[in-house]
Amino acid sequence: MSKLMSLKEAIKKFIHDGDILYASGFTHLIPFAAGHEIIRQGFKDLVLARATPDLIYDQMVAAGCARKVVFSYMGNPGVGSLRRVRAAIEAGTLAWEEYSHFSMISRLQAGASGLPFMPMKNTGASDLAAQNPGYQRVKDPYTGEEVVVVPPLNPDVAIVHVQRSDNEGNAHVWGILGEQRLAAFASQHVIVTAEEIVDQSVIRSDPNRTLIPGLIVDAVCHVPYCAHPSYTQGYHDRDNQFYLDWDEISKTEANVRAYLDEWVYGLPDRAVFWEKLGPEVHERLLPGVKLSEPINYGDY
Amino acid sequence: MTEEYFYNPTELMVVNAARLLRDGDVVFVGVGIPNLACNLAMRTHAPNLQMIYEAGVIGAQPSRLPLSIGDPTLVTGSLSICSMYDIFTFYLQRGNVDVGFLGGAQIDQFGNINATVIGDYQSPKVRLPGSGGSMEIAAWANRCYIITPHQKRRFPAKVDFQTSIGFLSGGDARKKTGVRGAGPEAVVTNLGLLQPNEEGELVLTAMHPGVTFEQVQENTGWQLKKSPGWTVTEPPNQEELRILREELDPSGIYI
Secondary structure, three states: OOOEOOHHHHHHHHOOOOOEEEEOOOOEOOOHHHHHHHHHOOOOOEEEEOOOOHHHHHHHHHOOOEEEEEEOOOEEOOOEEOHHHHHHHHHOOOEEEEOOHHHHHHHHHHHHHOOOOEEEOOOOOOHHHHHOOOOEEEEOOOOOOEEEEEOOOOOOEEEEEEEEEOOOOOEEOOOOOOOHHHHHHHOOEEEEEEEEEOOHHHHHOOHHHEEEOHHHOOEEEEOOOOOOOOEEOOOEOOOHHHHHHHHHHOOOHHHHHHHHHHHHHOOOOHHHHHHHHOHHHHHHHOOOOOOOOOOOOOOO | OOOOOOOOHHHHHHHHHHHHOOOOOEEEOOOOHHHHHHHHHHHOOOOOOEEEEOOOEEOOOOOOOOOOOOOHHHHOOOOEEOOHHHHHHHHHHOOOOOEEEEOOOEEOOOOOEEOOEEEOOOOEEEEOOOOOOHHHHHHHOOEEEEEOOOOHHHOEOOOOOOOEOOOOOOOOHHHHHOOOOOOEEEEEOOOEEEEEOOOOOEEEEEEOOOOOHHHHHHOOEOOOOEEEEEEEOOOOOHHHHHHHHHHHOOOOOOO
């Protein structure tokens, strides 16, 4: 059964004020177009969970969509500070819940596996655990040693950007895999955005590459260039220049407001956004070609 | 006599960090200076070094300098890609990582690192990015290196917040936690090298050419001890500088 719909429709249908949202992707495949659509539709009080809130949550926090962030590295990757989230935390206007990368990912693993918690080895660092009751210790019943445990994270909605999907949401992903699969399996609802919608025969030609199975997917949206200024391996490069530019833009609320007005509120969708970036940016972000060797699955 | 070349403080740190790496090391790499140090080591004395990244990349061969830790250039031509859960469990927690690189806003007398907050956690004066992968890297990599400019505010006697551990309060405090890694082996700065003594206290073991002990002490927030066998580092040589400037960072992004 086809689950194809517009991104606008999918966001409207599956996201509600107050939801826990996981817009997935570790540096790679971050679904900015979905973040922008959520901003345009004016959602409030969201709990925004991501290992790295990245610019997508900086923008959503600046636009007033969030009441809380859940994170493990709150920086502008490779650049420095994530200024709007940081300012909101320092001003006391945004709640936060903090983990290390591994404990954040372990929470998704527990959520995705239907387990009550995930154990991790002790790291010796106790200051964060003292501030966050999510960290607990239990006795290993086999050795008697203490292990650290973290609770499951089960978002209401995960958004996962992929290279290609069929219309049921069976999706191929390559490049950095991050926490995509865990976020999808941990969440109640899954919205897949895809660079390309392909016939199911394409998916079936290479089942080892299917990261997300259609059976957990609620909506499939065709959104080329969804990830910009993040990237999609083999489709477009990371716009590092924009990550540097955002460091300047995000220094003042007025500049951020102007950015959102021009690039989010002022535009209907991602296609127009990409067009507005212009040919120079398109050219700069176009990757060269490097094909993998074909493999033989065998005809049985 | 060694011929001398002009070099800047960053080049000095990269070269000295690179020299600490051993051939065959599996290194959990960060962007920026650690990435340069690994690539320099691979092109000099450690051709079999393997770079792995927390994004889930094993055996990366980046053809350009990545700005972020998840750059697509790390993927193309790498040996393997796995999920973040796999990289932190199969590789790091299981004990398959030799070297971790760490950084932070503060490093204290016992090599503990603060990358989380200046001031009170609940009402932060300056909110920093937080742990990322560093809490586990510091605990579980066989050994760790810290690279940072040498400034007094970066080297307090005690960090405001322990994001990741060195030797805690010293002595056998780290050992008692049961973490598998041996902890920080060296802190490389623009002035020299600090390394833990038997008590886990960071002491000065080497100074770069032309640096005085007084200069290092002035930039350190505790009464710094000088190791009895302290040395002066070899200045960066022509080949190291050539590789850095011509091959690794020709646009001068980091150096």
